[in-house]
Amino acid sequence: MRHSGYTQKKSMRHITTLFLALSLTISALAADEIQFVKGMTWAQVKAKALKEKKMIFFDAYATWCGPCKYMDNSVYTQKAAGDYYNANYINVKMDMEAGEGITLSEEFNISAYPTFLFFSPDGKLVHKYVGGMEVDEFVQLGKDAKDPSKQYFTLKDKAKKGLLSDADFTTWASLASDLEDDDSEDILNNYYAKKTDILANKDIATTAILHTSNLTEKQLSYLYANKIKIKQLLEWDDAKTNNTLYSLLFTKAVNAYDRTNSNKDSFTAVIRKFDPSNENYALKDFDFKLALYVDKDPAKATGLLISYLKDNQKPVSVEAIGNWFINYASRFEEENFKTMGTELDLFKLRAIDKDKEYWLYLMQMLCAAQAENEVKAKEAAIKAYKHPFIPAEYKSYLKETYSLTD
Numbered sequence: 001m002r003h004s005g006y007t008q009k010k011s012m013r014h015i016t017t018l019f020l021a022l023s024l025t026i027s028a029l030a031a032d033e034i035q036f037v038k039g040m041t042w043a044q045v046k047a048k049a050l051k052e053k054k055m056i057f058f059d060a061y062a063t064w065c066g067p068c069k070y071m072d073n074s075v076y077t078q079k080a081a082g083d084y085y086n087a088n089y090i091n092v093k094m095d096m097e098a099g100e101g102i103t104l105s106e107e108f109n110i111s112a113y114p115t116f117l118f119f120s121p122d123g124k125l126v127h128k129y130v131g132g133m134e135v136d137e138f139v140q141l142g143k144d145a146k147d148p149s150k151q152y153f154t155l156k157d158k159a160k161k162g163l164l165s166d167a168d169f170t171t172w173a174s175l176a177s178d179l180e181d182d183d184s185e186d187i188l189n190n191y192y193a194k195k196t197d198i199l200a201n202k203d204i205a206t207t208a209i210l211h212t213s214n215l216t217e218k219q220l221s222y223l224y225a226n227k228i229k230i231k232q233l234l235e236w237d238d239a240k241t242n243n244t245l246y247s248l249l250f251t252k253a254v255n256a257y258d259r260t261n262s263n264k265d266s267f268t269a270v271i272r273k274f275d276p277s278n279e280n281y282a283l284k285d286f287d288f289k290l291a292l293y294v295d296k297d298p299a300k301a302t303g304l305l306i307s308y309l310k311d312n313q314k315p316v317s318v319e320a321i322g323n324w325f326i327n328y329a330s331r332f333e334e335e336n337f338k339t340m341g342t343e344l345d346l347f348k349l350r351a352i353d354k355d356k357e358y359w360l361y362l363m364q365m366l367c368a369a370q371a372e373n374e375v376k377a378k379e380a381a382i383k384a385y386k387h388p389f390i391p392a393e394y395k396s397y398l399k400e401t402y403s404l405t406d
Contacts, residue, residue: 032077032078032079032082032083033076033077033078033081033082034076034077034081034082034085034086034091035082035086035091036059036076036091036092036093037090037091037092040092041100042092042094042100042104045090045092046119046123048090049090049119049121049123050121050122050123052090052121053121054088054089054090054121055088055089055090055118055119055120055121055126055145055146056089056090056091056092056117056118056119056121056123057085057089057090057091057092057116057117057118057142057145058092058093058094058116058117058118058119059071059091059092059093059094059114059116060093060094060096060101060104060105060108060110060113060114060115060116060117061093061094061095061096061113061114062095062096062097062113063095063097063098065113065114067113067114067131067132068113068114068132070132071114071132071133071138074135075132075133075134075135075138078135080135080136080139081135081138081139084139084142084143085139085142088142088146089118089142096110096113108125112130112131114130114131114132115128115129115130116128116129116130116141118142118145118146118151124153125153126145126148126151126152126153126154127144127145127150127151127152127153127154128152128153128179129141130178130179149168150171152172152175152176152179155168155171155172155175156172156176156181156183156187158172159172159173159187159191160187160190162190162191162194165203166201166203166204166207167203169191169203169207170203170204170206170207170211173188173207173211173212174210174211176211177210177211177213185213185214188207188211188212191207192208192219198219198222198223199222199223199226199229199230199233201233202233202234205230205233205234206234208223209223209230209234209244209245209248210244212248213251214251214252214255215248215252217252217273220248220249220252220274221274223245223248224245224249224274224275227241227242227245230245245275246275246278246282249270249271249274249275249278249282250282250285250286252270253266253267253268253270253271253282253286254267254286256269256270257286264286267282267283267286268283271283280314280316281316281320284304284308284316284320285320285324287304288301288304288305288324291304292328292331298331298332298333298336299333299335299336299339301328301331301332301336302332302336302339302340305321305324305325305340306339306340306343308320308321309321309343309344309347312350315350315352316352317352317353317356317359318347318349318350318352318353318356318357318359318360319353319356319359321359321363322356322359322360322362322363323359325340325363325366326362326363326366329366334370337366337367337370337371338367338370338371340363340367341364341367341368341370341371344360344363344364344367345364347360355389356389357387358383358384358387358389358390358394361380361381361383361384361387362380362384362394364376364380365377365378365380365381365384368380377402378402381398381401381402381404382402382404384398385398385399385402385404
């Protein structure tokens with residue numbers, strides 16, 4: 001009996017030791033994560049930050065948000081994230097659709113999730129970012145948020161006062177564009193009012209061309225008249241220069257359409273004024289995007305692409321159709337891919353498609369992949385991969401996805 005009791009006690013000690021070790025392991029793992037404060041109001045969080053003289057990291061999330069869940073499960077749990085944020089920030093997260101989060105969502109103008117806000121120890125908002133990311137990017141974001149030369153709202157205040165160099169203004173304008181800041185247009189207009197030449201240097205040109213959504217007609221005319229200078233300043237090729245200017249023109253034409261109560265003639269007039277040779281492409285582009293974004297009708301958009309494939313009177317290249325179809329693939333549904341795939345199999349390449357044939361194969365690959373026909377998808381991928389003019393980045397994607405070899 002003594003032996004039995006001894007064995008029982010020994011077993012209990014082993015179990016106790018095991019649970020203690022497990023508990024310590026779990027605690028150690030938890031310590032590696034970002035430690036978010038719990039059960040505190042926003043006022044209490046700010047008071048804590050002020051007392052400890054630490055900045056605040058604020059995760060504005062929603063319970064249904066996929067990227068928010070990814071940050072929770074795959075980024076915040078990483079040691080690199082925990083080490084940096086726990087040492088440098090008071091970390092707080094709030095559901096923007098519940099409790100105090102509803103009020104704060106309005107105060108902070110939250111419109112997308114996740115939104116990351118960074119506050120100084122005295123509660124002043126200094127930096128902002130929208131969207132999920134990997135752990136290394138997230139740690140770098142935390143470092144940027146502590147650097148006044150990279151803090152969005154610090155730069156914005158200086159931009160309003162005209163205190164930024166052209167290079168720093170470009171940095172701010174890029175962030176403003178990413179964040180879709182409604183206040184940026186007035187700041188940009190004031191900036192340009194003091195500039196006699198929007199192509200005076202690389203920084204001013206970058207701001208005008210890449211980070212300004214509503215150039216004046218005079219500014220747009222000047223850019224179209226100086227394509228060579230743009231190419232030299234920004235070190236772009238013809239394709240990138242033309243595509244970027246077209247994007248600016250398209251935005252201006254859409255704005256004209258909106259201002260005139262959806263008068264399509266207003267859209268066409270702007271295109272004709274600046275780039276008449278692109279009118280056919282622009283009108284097809286406009287109709288396609290109208291079907292997707294305004295009508296929210298992917299079947300209609302698919303029908304338009306098919307009509308473009310068959311239009312021999314005013315044709316656009318298979319490259320143009322491929323760009324529309326592939327770039328907006330996430331907006332199409334299963335039956336749209338099936339319909340498009342059938343038409344692509346019947347399509348005959350034309351002279352206008354010379355050197356761009358790989359776009360047909362890429363579209364066929366996409367349709368087959370959506371139909372889970374992996375054999376057909378790989379056949380199309382091989383044809384695209386072997387095309388002599390396919391861009392390197394596309395070739396690399398095909399090689400990795402379908403394990404292709406040269």
